[in-house]
Amino acid sequence: xxxxxxxxMRVNPKFQKLVHExxxxxxxxxxxxxxxxxxxxxxxxxKPGLLGQPIAEGSMWAIGYTVELCMFVFFWLLTxxxxxxxxxxxxxxxxxxxxxxxxxxx
Amino acid sequence: MTRxxxxxxxxxxxxxxxxxxxxxxxxxxxxxxxxxxxxMFLIFVAMTMGITYWASGRxxxxxxxxxxxxxxxxxxxGLAIAGDYMSAATLLGLTAMTYTSGYDGYIYMLAFFAGWxxxxxxxxxxxxxxxxxxxxxxxxxxxxQGKVRTMAAISSLVVxxxxxxAQMVGAGQLIKLLFGLDYNIAIFVVGILMMVYVTxxxxxxxxxxxxxxxxxxxxxxxLTLLLAYSQFGxxxxxxxxxxxxxxxxxxxxxAPGSLLADPITALSLGLGLMFGTAGLPHILMRFxxxxxxxxxxxxxxxASGFVGFFFNVxxxxxxxxxxxxxxxxxxxxxxxxxxxxxxxxxxxxxxxxKAVGGNMLLGFxxxxxxxxxxxxxxxxxxxxxxxxxxDIYARVIRKGEATEKEEIRVSRYATIGLxxxxxxxxxxxxxxxxxxxxxxxxxxxxxxxxxxxxxxxxWQGLTTRGALWxxxxxxxxxxxxxxxxxxxWVDVLGNKAALFPYTQPALFAxxxxxxxxxxxxxxxxxxxxxxxxxxxxxxxxxxxxxxGASGASH
Numbered sequence: 005x006x007x008x009x010x011x012x013m014r015v016n017p018k019f020q021k022l023v024h025e026x027x028x029x030x031x032x033x034x035x036x037x038x039x040x041x042x043x044x045x046x047x048x049x050x051k052p053g054l055l056g057q058p059i060a061e062g063s064m065w066a067i068g069y070t071v072e073l074c075m076f077v078f079f080w081l082l083t084x085x086x087x088x089x090x091x092x093x094x095x096x097x098x099x100x101x102x103x104x105x106x107x108x109x110x
Numbered sequence: 111m112t113r114x115x116x117x118x119x120x121x122x123x124x125x126x127x128x129x130x131x132x133x134x135x136x137x138x139x140x141x142x143x144x145x146x147x148x149x150m151f152l153i154f155v156a157m158t159m160g161i162t163y164w165a166s167g168r169x170x171x172x173x174x175x176x177x178x179x180x181x182x183x184x185x186x187x188g189l190a191i192a193g194d195y196m197s198a199a200t201l202l203g204l205t206a207m208t209y210t211s212g213y214d215g216y217i218y219m220l221a222f223f224a225g226w227x228x229x230x231x232x233x234x235x236x237x238x239x240x241x242x243x244x245x246x247x248x249x250x251x252x253x254x255q256g257k258v259r260t261m262a263a264i265s266s267l268v269v270x271x272x273x274x275x276a277q278m279v280g281a282g283q284l285i286k287l288l289f290g291l292d293y294n295i296a297i298f299v300v301g302i303l304m305m306v307y308v309t310x311x312x313x314x315x316x317x318x319x320x321x322x323x324x325x326x327x328x329x330x331x332x333l334t335l336l337l338a339y340s341q342f343g344x345x346x347x348x349x350x351x352x353x354x355x356x357x358x359x360x361x362x363x364x365a366p367g368s369l370l371a372d373p374i375t376a377l378s379l380g381l382g383l384m385f386g387t388a389g390l391p392h393i394l395m396r397f398x399x400x401x402x403x404x405x406x407x408x409x410x411x412x413a414s415g416f417v418g419f420f421f422n423v424x425x426x427x428x429x430x431x432x433x434x435x436x437x438x439x440x441x442x443x444x445x446x447x448x449x450x451x452x453x454x455x456x457x458x459x460x461x462x463x464k465a466v467g468g469n470m471l472l473g474f475x476x477x478x479x480x481x482x483x484x485x486x487x488x489x490x491x492x493x494x495x496x497x498x499x500x501d502i503y504a505r506v507i508r509k510g511e512a513t514e515k516e517e518i519r520v521s522r523y524a525t526i527g528l529x530x531x532x533x534x535x536x537x538x539x540x541x542x543x544x545x546x547x548x549x550x551x552x553x554x555x556x557x558x559x560x561x562x563x564x565x566x567x568x569w570q571g572l573t574t575r576g577a578l579w580x581x582x583x584x585x586x587x588x589x590x591x592x593x594x595x596x597x598x599w600v601d602v603l604g605n606k607a608a609l610f611p612y613t614q615p616a617l618f619a620x621x622x623x624x625x626x627x628x629x630x631x632x633x634x635x636x637x638x639x640x641x642x643x644x645x646x647x648x649x650x651x652x653x654x655x656x657x658g659a660s661g662a663s664h
Contacts, residue, residue: 065347068366075220
């Protein structure tokens with residue numbers, strides 16, 4: 005029974021739109037995190053001296069610390085961005101999709 | 111230096127939720143009985159027992175027992191996940207690491223943190239939409255129930271048991287230090303309290319114990335920081351100037367040290383942490399306690415917010431400790447500044463609490479550390495029990511014919527069994543170097559649970575044959591790599607040289623699991639494999655939309 009509904013959803017263009025857009029969005033954000041994270045690790049492994057430099061002459065803030073603090077904040081902001089869009093736009097689309105698939109049954 | 115870092119790293123591995131401490135072996139000295147801590151801990155126990163009593167009235171169905179009926183909100187679950195993730199080892203181990211190595215501790219914290227956004231973007235929603243009680247629900251969704259569930263349950267139990275032993279031994283040592291209680295008494299207290307929480311209160315009680323503990327930890331850590339940081343006028347510049355002036359690393363305090371000197375170990379460790387977390391049964395189980403994908407996403411949002419905040423607090427705590435603890439003879443054996451810290455390196459956070467907040471704050475933080483261990487152990491026991499009762503008993507042995515009553519009864523027996531096992535093994539392993547067990551737990555989680563789980567969600571071509579080869583290949587290779595590495599082959603078995611040069615198995619065992627799963631799925635042309643691939647279509651729609659997913663029962 006539910007298989008029929010799944011089939012109806014699958015052929016609905018809205019499903020393709022949902023899967024395509026949300027997938028692209030999620031992978032874009034994941035790629036940003038992975039690239040920044042492993043890029044930073046490469047710097048730690050191969051250019052440790054650079055990260056220990058102060059951000060400006062005479063400052064106590066080291067480049068590494070500053071960059072990492074920003075990454076903490078930035079990664080968390082990315083989760084905010086994802087959750088807002090997924091729980092808003094994408095979930096609305098999902099709800100429509102399910103409603104349409106169920107309505108057809110009648 | 112490298113040795114100390116390695117042991118600090120091992121300790122930190124634990125902190126993916128854990129606690130224990132090779133670095134604690136420094137002094138097995140029993141501390142004088144700490145009455146402030148014991149009284150505050152008793153208050154915590156009384157409170158959580160009240161909750162367990164309340165929860166036991168609400169734990170009637172299997173869904174209540176395993177997943178709190180799916181009635182936990184995203185915010186509550188976020189706190190609980192953060193609680194699972196921020197353990198006693200996080201507070202004690204990472205503070206200690208910052209205290210000795212400065213900036214390296216901070217790099218480590220980012221590695222712990224960065225896994226969470228990835229879990230959110232790629233896994234949270236599908237986990238929630240496909241799973242019900244255990245992650246084996248997802249891997250066996252369209253594959254052979256009996257075989258794939260058995261495999262998933264075995265690798266879950268391997269992870270849980272090794273992790274549990276590491277926790278118990280760490281708990282005993284930590285409690286001996288903090289509370290001045292005998293090691294065996296500490297083990298019994300942890301084991302018995304855990305059995306009470308889980309058997310009576312199931313996931314409802316386990317979650318609330320975790321939430322209360324997370325709040326206590328956040329509050330205690332932040333308060334200690336405010337008191338300590340006020341001594342430097344809340345100025346990072348002042349703090350760093352003073353810290354660099356007295357620390358043996360001097361101006362190099364804020365530069366990367368030897369942590370990632372070996373890129374292969376670093377990469378393997380990073381992979382193991384990131385994907386091991388995404389393969390730990392008790393973490394995965396948390397995604398089934400919320401009502402829908404919306405709440406699952408919010409859980410990660412809150413959890414990563416709390417975790418990220420707390421890591422930054424801990425880093426500053428470590429820096430403050432360099433001056434406040436590191437320059438105070440009261441905290442060194444024989445009163446020699448720069449000598450051996452009383453109770454070992456992991457006591458730095460506790461000494462800092464005492465220095466800035468007196469015995470009250472020290473007692474509070476010690477109680478928080480004990481509560482943390484209890485909460486993590488309870489989560490582990492519940493995850494292990496569900497693998498036994500839901501996967502093996504109800505689905506494999508009884509083939510779905512067992513009543514809910516029977517299933518819950520089995521899971522209660524399983525919890526008691528795991529509790530007793532944890533007590534016995536905790537006592538047996540007291541004097542052993544248990545650091546490798548955590549590596550093993552993370553290695554198996556990353557190399558056996560994670561690859562099969564992610565492939566079953568993302569790859570249509572996965573068949574039963576591929577999943578079994580990938581899963582068992584991952585378990586066996588992760589175990590082999592750990593056994594042949596220095597931490598077991600040399601340190602435990604007493605051989606001269608390690609046969610496998612790296613201590614972290616993930617970088618090598620994960621590809622084996624993925625390649626096996628791929629090759630043996632691709633070459634699988636049996637009639638069953640065709641049906642399995644076709645069944646992916648429906649699974650895919652459900653994973654994306656949540657239609658047909660098990661909802662909240664309350």
